[in-house]
Amino acid sequence: MTVLLEVRSFSKGFGGVRAVQGCSFAVEEGSVTALIGPNGSGKTTVFNMITGYLGADAGSVRFAGTEYRKPDPALLYRRGLTRTFQQARIFGSLSVRENLVAAAGHRWTGLLGPRAARADRARADELLEDFGLAAKADVKAADLSYGQRKLCEFAAVLMANPRLVLLDEPTAGVNPVMIETMERHVRARNAQGVTFLVVEHDMPLVMRLCDPVIVLDRGRTIATGTPAEIQTDARVLDAYLGD
Numbered sequence: 001m002t003v004l005l006e007v008r009s010f011s012k013g014f015g016g017v018r019a020v021q022g023c024s025f026a027v028e029e030g031s032v033t034a035l036i037g038p039n040g041s042g043k044t045t046v047f048n049m050i051t052g053y054l055g056a057d058a059g060s061v062r063f064a065g066t067e068y069r070k071p072d073p074a075l076l077y078r079r080g081l082t083r084t085f086q087q088a089r090i091f092g093s094l095s096v097r098e099n100l101v102a103a104a105g106h107r108w109t110g111l112l113g114p115r116a117a118r119a120d121r122a123r124a125d126e127l128l129e130d131f132g133l134a135a136k137a138d139v140k141a142a143d144l145s146y147g148q149r150k151l152c153e154f155a156a157v158l159m160a161n162p163r164l165v166l167l168d169e170p171t172a173g174v175n176p177v178m179i180e181t182m183e184r185h186v187r188a189r190n191a192q193g194v195t196f197l198v199v200e201h202d203m204p205l206v207m208r209l210c211d212p213v214i215v216l217d218r219g220r221t222i223a224t225g226t227p228a229e230i231q232t233d234a235r236v237l238d239a240y241l242g243d
């Protein structure tokens, strides 16, 4: 298997808080890898560092064979690394379709002209159909339900044909039907070759969807293994019970 993403000795402090301390792990191409850990263990901080939203105090990230000491979110996006956020980040005043077209990430649409715009629109409509949002294409994104916003953000990050998608708590606060929908879409895209790194607190979902599972505690990787291995790992049980 090929390693698509490697986090190397990440560290990050906020004042006196050591949020991430020498954290290292790898994500294999084609996997749905979980990043779990008790509240405050550093998962979102690690996501922010991988994608360049936060500068690391130390460490680097290697994606698709290139090492980045200061990752730039826009550059990584164009190179195939995209992410979603705990609170879906979409443009509320744009329509659902416009959100997807904007996420295509073309800096040169103006130069390519109407043909590129038409292609983006067609791809957006295809994704909206697939995500069951076709009827909402012209609705303002602000008018979507909470779960639909998360779906819209997920569909939008697929516009750039990513190789790796980082999902930050994709099912937090959504209803059970939406959890199943999210799971189905992750599985479908993964079957098409997209790799996922998922931060998620819904353990039954993690255990059926993800392999391997990486566990953080106090900013460090404390275990990596199959769901079955992780569930019986004494260090993991300690980390969660001590939470």
Ligand SMILES: Nc1ncnc2c1ncn2[C@@H]1O[C@H](COP(=O)(O)OP(=O)(O)OP(=O)(O)O)[C@@H](O)[C@H]1O
Binding pocket: 014, 017, 018, 019, 037, 038, 039, 040, 041, 042, 043, 044, 045, 046
């Ligand atoms: N911008 C910030 N300023 C100060 N402290 C921060 C900041 N961001 C995160 N922290 C602290 O860093 C630590 C790790 O936080 P982080 O949000 O990465 O954890 P997490 O594992 O994602 O938590 P959760 O599961 O609750 O979302 C926590 O102690 C948190 O309070």
